[in-house]
Amino acid sequence: GIAFTELGPYWRSVRKFCNQQLFNASKIESFAPTRKEVLAHFIESLKEAAVAKEVVNISKKVGDLNEKMTLKMILGPVKKYEEFNLKELIDELTNLAGAFNLADFVPFLGAFDLQVFCLCV
Numbered sequence: 001g002i003a004f005t006e007l008g009p010y011w012r013s014v015r016k017f018c019n020q021q022l023f024n025a026s027k028i029e030s031f032a033p034t035r036k037e038v039l040a041h042f043i044e045s046l047k048e049a050a051v052a053k054e055v056v057n058i059s060k061k062v063g064d065l066n067e068k069m070t071l072k073m074i075l076g077p078v079k080k081y082e083e084f085n086l087k088e089l090i091d092e093l094t095n096l097a098g099a100f101n102l103a104d105f106v107p108f109l110g111a112f113d114l115q116v117f118c119l120c121v
Contacts, residue, residue, distance in 0.1 A: 031073045038069045 002018065005011045021027075042065045049056045067090055103109050 034072050035069055038065065038072060041068075 002011070002014055005014065042061065046056065046061070067087060070090075
């Protein structure tokens with residue numbers, strides 16, 4: 001909601017709240033052990049792949065790292081939430097939010113937009 005709110009008094013108050021309560025140094029620092037733990041696991045998996053001389057998809061590995069770190073910081077231990085298939089939900093959200101859409105830049109091509117068709121099917 002913050003990203004799409006119009007600039008004005010409400011946006012300023014929400015931004016101030018986020019800076020004071022959510023994104024302050026003490027909150028960020030409180031997650032340092034969690035970040036270190038997930039990052040250590042990530043590095044170990046890369047070391048194991050290097051020893052085994054396996055090909056590693058770095059994009060997928062970094063995506064998984066980001067997912068695990070985010071879930072651990074937001075929800076706590078991820079094992080409790082595996083039954084909800086959060087990984088698939090996050091992947092779908094990332095695809096929907098991050099997909100390039102030509103109609104956003106050239107509006108008259110919106111009638112030929114295949115993404116809208118694919119999402120509806």
